[in-house]
Amino acid sequence: MGGFGIGTGEFAIMGLMPNVAQDFGVTEPQVGHLISAYALGVVVGAPLLAVFGAQLFRKHLLIALMAFYAVGNFASAVAGSYETLMISRFVAGLPHGAYFGVAALVAASLVPLNKRAKAVSFIMMGLALALLFGNPLATIMGQSLEWRYAFAFVALIATLTTVLVSVFLPLNRDEVRHSSLSELRAFNRPQIWYPLAIGSIGFAGMFCVFSYLAPTLLNVTQAEPLWIPVALFVFGLGGFFGNMLGGWLFDRFQFRSVGLILLWAAVMLALFPLATGSIWSILIACFLVALMVAMGPALQTHLMDVAHGAQTLAAASHHAAFNLANALGPWLGGMAISAGMGWQVTGYVGSATAVGGLIIFLVAQHQLKKQPVHG
Structure with missing residues (x-):
């Protein structure tokens, strides 16, 4: 439920880009800056809240983070200007990464070692369901109301999640907690920074395409507005299957699975512009591009393997990295569009970032062979 709420809150603006632009009298690339503001909130909030919350029981930290998320989104709903909405989106993003990171650690602690990636993928399923149902629902709500x-x-949803965590998640008083200083000391290792860099660069391509999907459908595919929630649903369907695929791949191929996913992403993103000419081909492309969501549970579980002594900070920073990608993707795509390259250029920009992530992966894989991880 928490993942569903956060995913819907993060991605809702993408389907409503034309509506927000019209309401505040700004351009659609300017609305793209609201996506970047949220993402930067995640980047700032994830490590800070994880470090300061490391001494709390994980149940109490999850409750506080989700209550914070409810407040940030209510502020977004009542924002009176573009500038106020920009600030509200930044604030709403602050608890995002820490919540997902701590929730993933709780899930992984409840299952055997060889099933951790699958458990993490269940936590991330809320995000996939947000892409599948939450985002199209928010788009329809925004268009009709x-x-x-x-x-x-x-x-x-965030308020409901706060109540559910309070009632149903047991409090583990034997939980190992770390001081903020020890988490920071343990965090400063290249084995942690490589996967974070892969997520920051390699995943930007999906956000580049996804952020400008609505105007691409309207301006390039020449589709009616009613196709926007349909395309978002198909994108979500790809994300749902990609999320489950990521857990399965990592449990079988470990860190090598990340390289396979990046290679797939680079090819599919490069083909995306060729599919924008008709509604049926762009829907197929949306599904295939969204499969790269598989990178999420794969990288998250790898971080658990390498982040001894800094698991809370590393798990939260994983989501900061993905939201750095969420800021980078729309920014790079917006620059290319503003330069007159057309809406479909987002695919080529995204493919380039996936190749960048693949290069970092190859360097990380080389380092891993020299210094293997011991569980």
């Missing part, structure tokens, strides 16, 4: 209702809906 007003975009503000989408963020009010997210605030309601």
